Every structure is written in C-alpha cells, then in structure tokens.
Amino acid sequence: MEPVRLGIVGCGVIATAAHLPDATKSASFKVEAVADVDVARAKSVAAQFSVPNAYGTADELFSNPGIEAVILALPTGVRTPVVLSALRHGKHVLIEKPIATSVPDVQQIMAAAGDRVVGCLSCRYTFTDSAQRAADYIAAGNLGNLRVVRVRAMISAKDAPTKPPPPWRQSMRQNGGGILVNWGCYDLDFLMYMTGWKLRPRVVLAQWWPIAEKLKARVAPGSDADSHFLATVRCDDGIVLSFERAEFCATVDDEQWVVIGTDASLRVRMIPGKDKVITVDETDAAKGAVSRTLWTGDEEHAMNRRALEDFAQAIRGNRAPRTDLSRALTMQKLTDAIYGSAKSGRAVELA
Ligand SMILES: NC(=O)c1ccc[n+]([C@@H]2O[C@H](COP(=O)([O-])OP(=O)(O)OC[C@H]3O[C@@H](n4cnc5c(N)ncnc54)[C@H](O)[C@@H]3O)[C@@H](O)[C@H]2O)c1
Structure with a gap:
C-alpha cells in the first residue's frame, strides 16, 4: 500500500x-x-x-x-x-x-x-481482540434477544494531583462536557460495536453531577462539567442501555461492560490487559444459567x-x-440528549 x-x-x-x-x-x-x-x-x-x-x-x-x-x-x-x-x-x-x-x-x-x-x-477500544470476539459471539445470535446493554465504570478519587489538570477536561465550552465525553464516548462506541451498531436509542432519562467540593483539586479551576453521570436509554425492540460513569468519586473502582439477552449474557472489560477474560453466562433448560470463559488472552495497548x-x-x-460520521452522529445525539435530559429533569425523545 x-x-x-x-x-x-x-x-x-x-x-x-x-x-x-x-x-x-x-x-x-x-x-x-x-x-x-x-x-x-x-x-x-x-x-x-x-x-x-x-x-x-x-x-x-x-x-x-x-x-x-x-x-x-x-x-x-x-x-x-x-x-x-x-x-x-x-x-x-x-x-x-x-x-x-x-x-x-x-x-x-x-x-x-x-x-x-x-x-x-x-x-x-473496539480494536482489541476481545471486542472483536465479543462482537462475533453476539452477531451469531448466541444471546437471543437483547435486553440490557450496560456499562458501569466508576473510578474512585485517588491522591490529589501534583500537576495542574488540563483546563479543557471538565469544561462544557472547551470540551463539550466532562467524563461523558472523555470516557463515555469510548464506552458507547464499544457497546455499539459489540452489538453490531443495531441499538436505536429513542428515549433518554439522565442526571449528572460535578466533582464534589472537597475533591476539587483534581479538576482545573472553573470546571463546570460532569464528573459522574447516569443515563437510562430506551432503545427500539425493548432494549435498554444503562450507562453510568464517574471519575474522582466517593466509591471503590467498579467496572462492568455487560450485554444481557434472553438466552445468555456476556461480560468483558473494555480496557486491554493481560489475562483478559470474556465470560458468558449461558442458559440450559435443565441447568439454568451456567458461566464459562468464552475467550482469554493477553492484549497489548495496540488500539x-x-x-x-x-x-x-x-x-x-x-x-x-x-x-464514520453517521455513527459519530448517533453518539452525539445521545450525548446531547443526556445533557438535555439532565438539564430539564425530563425524558428526552430522539427522532
Ligand atoms: N490526553 C489523553 O490521554 C487523550 C487520550 C485520548 C484522546 N485525547 C483527546 O485528544 C484531544 C487533545 O488532547 P491532549 O491531551 O493531547 O490535549 P493537550 O492540551 O495536551 O494538547 C492539545 C494541543 O493542541 C494545541 N492546539 C490548541 N488549539 C489549536 C489550534 N487551533 N491549532 C493548532 N493547535 C492547537 C495546543 O497548543 C496543544 O499543544 C482531546 O480531544 C482529547 O479528548 C486525549
């Protein structure tokens, strides 16, 4: 080439x-x-x-x-x-x-x-081996009908920084938002990719919160955007996207990316790493839900x-x-709807 x-x-x-x-x-x-x-x-x-x-x-x-x-x-x-x-x-x-x-x-x-x-x-983050394997497993119909697509990625507050944080990072004007656009855009792209870009978001109910007063040294002065958000997004076919992310928050680290269907569910981390595992919980008419490792491997940071x-x-x-731009537009519509819902306190409908 x-x-x-x-x-x-x-x-x-x-x-x-x-x-x-x-x-x-x-x-x-x-x-x-x-x-x-x-x-x-x-x-x-x-x-x-x-x-x-x-x-x-x-x-x-x-x-x-x-x-x-x-x-x-x-x-x-x-x-x-x-x-x-x-x-x-x-x-x-x-x-x-x-x-x-x-x-x-x-x-x-x-x-x-x-x-x-x-x-x-x-x-x-869709360019990892595990994302590809997860997408293939879901595309083959193994989960049955999708019900819930979830990310919950909570990063606890660590020590106060020694260097000034970038001014744009939690700024509506300079960045278009905070953790929702810094990391939530990765989560959303990852979940959309794993589910074959088939989710059609229709109704969004969301809330966001700024960093807590006593942790403020972790963001630049004047920061006015989200450090934590939670959104419930109803999509076509009764699928619900449950979307929560936080940084610098008063909780332990807790990360899950999960896709739940009628027949099975899949759990995988978005971040590459050593000894990474994709777990599936598959159902059997006699035994109920049985967990197994679908894939395991070491992933380099090659994304x-x-x-x-x-x-x-x-x-x-x-x-x-x-x-591409059509996919990016879908994600931006959802982002705008999350901020819109949080501002109005009401559900926002997407065309
Ligand atoms: N820092 C990260 O770890 C990271 C990771 C992934 C993606 N990003 C994204 O990359 C973008 C940049 O992040 P960064 O951390 O490199 O920021 P940065 O502040 O370190 O660097 C941005 C650079 O852009 C320059 N710049 C600003 N306006 C310009 C203009 N009009 N023309 C030319 N140069 C201009 C600045 O002088 C600066 O050198 C952001 O959108 C961020 O979300 C950052």
Whole structure:
C-alpha cells in the first residue's frame, strides 16, 4: 500500500504519546508535518520525531499540497472550524474524540465531508481482540434477544494531583462536557460495536453531577462539567442501555461492560490487559444459567495504532472508517440528549 502522506494538528499529550510514535513507525504513513498554535512546541516535536515540516497554524499545514490526510489532536471546543478547514482543503480527516460539542457541529462536518474519509477516534477500544470476539459471539445470535446493554465504570478519587489538570477536561465550552465525553464516548462506541451498531436509542432519562467540593483539586479551576453521570436509554425492540460513569468519586473502582439477552449474557472489560477474560453466562433448560470463559488472552495497548491503520486502509480502500460520521452522529445525539435530559429533569425523545 502506498503510504498515506499525513499531517498532525495539535502537538500535545495524545499526539506525542500515541499518534506520532504510531504513525512514524507505520509503513502505512509518511508523516509530512505537524502544527500547533504553540509553534515552538510544533518545532521541537517535529525534531523529536524527524518530521520535515512544522507550522504555527493548522491552515498552513492544510495548504501543503503534499499532505493527503490529517489527524486533528486538539481540544474539542476549538476543533470543528479546524475540521471544516481541513475538508475545504480536500484532506481526509481523523478526528480525536469526542467528535464535536453538539449535533449541529457534526451535521456541519457531514455536510462538508464530500467524498473524503472522515473518522472519529472514539472507536479506539473496539480494536482489541476481545471486542472483536465479543462482537462475533453476539452477531451469531448466541444471546437471543437483547435486553440490557450496560456499562458501569466508576473510578474512585485517588491522591490529589501534583500537576495542574488540563483546563479543557471538565469544561462544557472547551470540551463539550466532562467524563461523558472523555470516557463515555469510548464506552458507547464499544457497546455499539459489540452489538453490531443495531441499538436505536429513542428515549433518554439522565442526571449528572460535578466533582464534589472537597475533591476539587483534581479538576482545573472553573470546571463546570460532569464528573459522574447516569443515563437510562430506551432503545427500539425493548432494549435498554444503562450507562453510568464517574471519575474522582466517593466509591471503590467498579467496572462492568455487560450485554444481557434472553438466552445468555456476556461480560468483558473494555480496557486491554493481560489475562483478559470474556465470560458468558449461558442458559440450559435443565441447568439454568451456567458461566464459562468464552475467550482469554493477553492484549497489548495496540488500539491507537490499529485505529490509525484502519484510517489508512479506509483511504486506500475507498471505504468508511470504523467510526464514520453517521455513527459519530448517533453518539452525539445521545450525548446531547443526556445533557438535555439532565438539564430539564425530563425524558428526552430522539427522532
Ligand atoms: N490526553 C489523553 O490521554 C487523550 C487520550 C485520548 C484522546 N485525547 C483527546 O485528544 C484531544 C487533545 O488532547 P491532549 O491531551 O493531547 O490535549 P493537550 O492540551 O495536551 O494538547 C492539545 C494541543 O493542541 C494545541 N492546539 C490548541 N488549539 C489549536 C489550534 N487551533 N491549532 C493548532 N493547535 C492547537 C495546543 O497548543 C496543544 O499543544 C482531546 O480531544 C482529547 O479528548 C486525549
């Protein structure tokens, strides 16, 4: 495959910890340029990863005709105009998660996308071996009719941080939300992927809470978004999505991703790890529910690299990437409905 000539906008944590190491080592990419509003950072990152060009604005990078595709690794609150500019310049675009801060933003991106490949990195955690195995098991009909699709991922408050937390992380304006968009977008993409993108959310009832006053050192001053949310989502066919996540909260760590059907249920962790297990609880007319290990294995943290490979192959194969804009829109509609329901105190209906 001819390498995709790539540019990366935003030279912060995720670009330097994941995208640049993965793309510069991959035969599927040739990294031509990086850009950051902090041009000194762009130059030093370019030198560190032997990237030939460094720019102080995204538009300078987009004006480089040698670049076919870009990864946009900058905070969500400032990203949509940058996505639209990349598309105006004819680039394929891989967008960091969450896709945007609202449904109208995603719709604007969709209207501008044309024939370009546009994907969202909320799909990262679907690129594990266990996610694939779970999806195959569910697609084969082993669970019967789906009833409940659940994530409950509670991360307890740990020691107060020694470095200032990023200002965008729990900010409605800068990030479009808090833990719901930081990690909930991964949960949702993962559950949607495992259930074959067949869930059709219709009614949402939700609540969210900010970080508790005495734990506030863990978020940046002025943070105004969720540190904990809980949503019940009624989908078509009587399926209920039960969706709760929290960070910095007054509870022990407790994580479960579960799909329950009439005939069996499946339990798996989203996060890759050693000795990972998928457990299924299958029913037997005589014995009732019997648990067994469906799959076990060691998983490396290869999901970002695989998501980038999927993007390159989507470009060269002229196909949609794993989480394309229509899927991202479904997730954004649900996100907006969760915040809308929490604000109004009422159930929100989705078209
Ligand atoms: N930090 C993580 O572990 C992590 C993991 C996965 C995804 N993400 C996502 O990646 C995105 C960026 O996160 P991060 O942690 O790398 O943030 P960061 O603050 O470390 O880096 C963002 C970079 O973008 C630059 N930037 C801001 N506006 C810009 C603009 N208009 N043009 C060019 N550059 C601009 C900033 O100067 C900064 O260097 C967020 O959407 C986040 O949700 C972060």
